[in-house]
Amino acid sequence: MTNVYVHGYQPRENERLQDQAGTLVDLLHSDTSYAAGSLVLEAGCGVGAQTVTLAQRSPDAQFTSVDISAKSLAQARRTTDAAKLTNVQFQQADIFALPFAPESFDHVFVCFLLEHLSQPVEALMILNRLLKQGGTMTVIEGDHGSTYFHPDSSAARRAIQCQVELQRLAGGNALIGRQLYPLMVEAGLEAVRVMPRMVYVDSSRPDLVDGFTRKTFTAMIEGIREFAIEAGISDAQVFEEGIRDLHRTAEADGVFCYTFFKGVGKKISRAA
């Protein structure tokens, strides 16, 4: 029996994704807001970690948030209900078979989705067709190859590499952040602008030490332990050493760096 790892769909991941959005919300989303009356498609909303932020920041825009997983959608709905949001509707759908007519949306928002897909350009092309002329697409992805830290540790780097390898085996790409620009251009978006959002953590920023280094990044790597060992990518001892060294970077003299990438492009049809 193969235990396929898909980042973002494990039980203990839900809390982590919520923590992540709570900690990184300003860094990633502070410059995203949509005008009153806008129709916005959130493609791959997962458990709604970003949905709440999006919908709260643009209370007069209407969000349609889709995901392939009914279970994630149920969680997302509970989250937006708890936040008393009334401008979000959820729909279960596959990104590659979306039940919407061309040019249905003013904006499309995609966050931590492309990393899971073996055909990211095709997904962006499909989403681009759903955009009205002049509409915008916002795409946010991480890049595990952007991770470095002090003290440096080859064991910690190997543990992170396990996650990259597992995501590759599952058809995804944990290094996709750096590729946003060429992917969005290839998908036909215009005026593409990619902005890196680097998370820099040292002990003068205790909220990030706890919220990002420990509870987001290290927790994510800890979460793949069984998958990495079962897949034969790592043995338990080496993996534990890597986790210990990641925690070490959260101490008083430690430093941790990670970069997300945020791209915004426009739909401008060449055909008049």
Place this chain on the structure above:
Amino acid sequence: MTNVYVHGYQPRENERLQDQAGTLVDLLHSDTSYAAGSLVLEAGCGVGAQTVTLAQRSPDAQFTSVDISAKSLAQARRTTDAAKLTNVQFQQADIFALPFAPESFDHVFVCFLLEHLSQPVEALMILNRLLKQGGTMTVIEGDHGSTYFHPDSSAARRAIQCQVELQRLAGGNALIGRQLYPLMVEAGLEAVRVMPRMVYVDSSRPDLVDGFTRKTFTAMIEGIREFAIEAGISDAQVFEEGIRDLHRTAEADGVFCYTFFKGVGKKISRAA
């Protein structure tokens, strides 16, 4: 005969350092300026690549710029003369034997110096003693481990690793940027704040493609070719492949990322 490589002291490097400062000047220095009448020590001014920027941005501050190399100082003086600057005086001195009394300066500025030193904390402690109470120290360093790109290439990563290894053999540390916070704290500076300055380059930013990816970073790695081969760290063919792949990242669908770190700390004596 050993051909010791010291980054920043090779003939062809001067132009590169000037190019680098020209391209990166706003990113690195736009938030550094000193009040009228301030006495500022620039420790390790090299060929004056940063000196001109510093002195132009703070025309009413007085700069004392020191370097261990008479040759570099002569070049620095030509550069500031050409810029008609009158607020800089140069002095040849070793960082570990500076001819200044304690508390002589309002501010200390250090850029691309610590990476060359085997005792960076000791250097910062010496500089801290030269600061007046309440004075500030600004430190800027790169970190070659912050480099990643698209398309990814193990040959390019190996070529960069040659530079890291050469700098290590010369007693320095090409990965020092991430360590600024603990180094400055250990040296006794207070209220240390480190700000990463990430250079993100894609083809929508042609000035950076040419000015940074090609003429700064790739040129620097190209410049160590003979040293890396002579030291037995790389063979010619692998190295050339790495350089070719670094140039590949400057094409239309390429992306290049590098991060500098800028730290600012304060001198607050515990002794009343």
